[in-house]
Amino acid sequence: MAGIQKAKSEETQRRVLDAAVKAVEAGGLDAVNIRKIAAEAGYSVGSVYKHFADQDELLIAVNTLTLARIGKAMSDAVRDEEDPLMQLKALARTYLEFARRNRNLWTALFVHRLPQGRPVPETHIEGNIALLAFIADPLRRLDPTFSDEQxxxxxxxxxxxxxxxxxxxxxxxxxxLSGDSMDSELMYLVDRLAGV
Structure with missing residues (x-):
């Protein structure tokens, strides 16, 4: 019985989060309304609040998923590339493309702020650290003399x-910048940052 309840609870949470992601994709942060998200997910407002204490907690969950999606895209971009400079360029292109294709989700990731004094959940912090690790690895290989702080x-x-x-x-x-000039200047920037 406990297993069935747990599965139902996880399904509710997943559906609410999916509805919130769709709301952000469609209209950005302004589209996030608990009542509308509950209706879209097929649950009551009370069911949403059982899983997410408030709108901020729901948005943090959306942003954590966005971080994971960016991470997956970055992982795919460098999977078959061994050269560290080419990895950095692939990561920059991937980041740009993700932002272009997922504008509202990407914007929400950087615009949403938790209220003063409210700690950022550990899973969200870990998502940020994981993205930075994609950059740190090729940088370390380009200059092994870097200290950890550098x-x-x-x-x-x-x-x-x-x-x-x-x-x-x-x-x-x-x-x-836009179009081809944006792409070429992005590559120029990566070259300079990598010390090329």
Whole structure:
């Protein structure tokens, strides 16, 4: 009996989370409404709150799934590539493509903030660390003399630089790039960050 209840609970949580992901995909953070998500998932509002304490917890769960999807895409991008510079370039291209194809999910990942004093769940932190590890590994191979502190700093710098270029360009700001110039400048940026 306990096993059946657990399976039902997990199914409810999965369906609610799927409905929340669809809501963010369709309309961004503004589309996240517990009542509408409950209706879309086929449950009562009370059922949603049994699994997610509030909208922030639900959004963190959506963002954690987004991190996992980016991680899967990055893993696939470098699976057959041995050259560390080519890995960094593949990771940057993959990040750009994910952002282009999943604009609302990608934006939600960086726009949503938990209320002051509320800790970020460990699973979400682990998802962020896993993404940075994709960058750290080729950087370490490009320069084995990096201390752990230097590698951590360079990894964050590389991510921040690529993320900034992608964000500004996708927002179509005055200084943003598009099309082929975006792609070629992204590769230029990776070359410079890798010390080429």
């Amino acid at each position: 590698l951590a700093a360079r990894t964050r710098t590389c991510f921040a630089a690529v993320h900034g270029l992608v964000e500004i360009s996708l927002e179509e700001r005055f200084v943003g």
